[in-house]
Amino acid sequence: MSSTMVRREMPEFTMDAYDAKSGHYTTVSSEDYKGKWAVICFYPADFTFVCPTEIAAMNAKYDEFQQMGVEILAVSVDSKFSHKRFVETEPVLAGLQLTIGADTTQEVSRDFGVLIEEEGVALRGRFLFNPDGVCVAQEVQADSVGRNVNEFLRQVEAWQYATKTGEVCPAGWRPGKKTLPVNTDAEQMTGRVGDYITIEEILS
Numbered sequence: 001m002s003s004t005m006v007r008r009e010m011p012e013f014t015m016d017a018y019d020a021k022s023g024h025y026t027t028v029s030s031e032d033y034k035g036k037w038a039v040i041c042f043y044p045a046d047f048t049f050v051c052p053t054e055i056a057a058m059n060a061k062y063d064e065f066q067q068m069g070v071e072i073l074a075v076s077v078d079s080k081f082s083h084k085r086f087v088e089t090e091p092v093l094a095g096l097q098l099t100i101g102a103d104t105t106q107e108v109s110r111d112f113g114v115l116i117e118e119e120g121v122a123l124r125g126r127f128l129f130n131p132d133g134v135c136v137a138q139e140v141q142a143d144s145v146g147r148n149v150n151e152f153l154r155q156v157e158a159w160q161y162a163t164k165t166g167e168v169c170p171a172g173w174r175p176g177k178k179t180l181p182v183n184t185d186a187e188q189m190t191g192r193v194g195d196y197i198t199i200e201e202i203l204s
Contacts, residue, residue: 003113005127005135010040011111015103017073018083020096025080028073028101030133037070037160038129039152042114042122046078046086050146054124055100056092057149070156075101075108077121114140128156130163171202 014029033040041058043051055074058065065072078086080102087093087100101108103122109115114125126147128137136159139147158169166183173179178197182189189196 005113005138008135010038010127010129010133010135011108013108013111015075015101015105015108016080017099017101018080018087019099020083020087020093021099023084025084026099028099033071033073033129034133035131037068037131037156039065039070039072039156040075040112040127040129041072042075042109042112042125044121044124044143045076046082047090048143050124050143051076052086052090052092054146054149055096055098057146059093059096059098061149061153062097064153065156068156068160072098073101074098075103075122077103077106077109079104126152128152128159130159170197177201177204 010030010033012030014027017026017028019026041054043054045051058072058074062072076083083100083102087096103109106115106120109122112125112127114123115121116123124139124141124143124147126139127135130136137155139152141147154174157175158173161167161175161179162169165179167179167181169179178201180189180193180196
């Protein structure tokens with residue numbers, strides 16, 4: 001597995017999928033996400049335990065992601081038929097609006113560097129791509145602990161702000177908090193970040 005997708009372009013892919021919003025099967029490809037902020041979110045398998053909680057959490061924030069212009073694609077190695085049955089029978093997935101890709105060949109998971117070859121399933125890998133198709137953030141975890149969608153939303157907001165303004169966002173940044181305007185004051189701030197922002201402001 002490759003160590004990171006960050007600063008690399010989205011791998012090209014085409015695969016079957018289940019569109020939970022429409023209830024129909026479809027096809028998705030990397031071309032669908034060009035020119036957009038996009039999240040490709042891998043999970044190990046349908047009919048497991050942590051996975052539906054993560055999918056449901058992303059779905060609960062679906063409207064917020066849409067307002068930010070972010071497209072979401074969930075992916076596992078299960079078939080589109082399994083995805084449909086999973087969505088229809090798992091109570092926590094009621095009202096799901098996401099599309100779930102069926103990486104039955106395991107090639108997409110492999111290209112993103114999250115395939116566990118000996119098990120034939122993907123790690124919990126979440127990748128954020130900017131409109132240029134370049135990965136700016138990733139989070140990869142083993143299977144026992146789910147990811148935090150609220151923290152991910154914060155990261156998306158920070159990345160969109162930094163991309164728009166050229167400023168950089170300190171740890172824990174949220175809209176309305178202080179940024180670091182290195183695009184205009186880089187020389188003045190070098191080695192003196194603590195004169196501009198305090199640890200109390202960072203953690204507030």
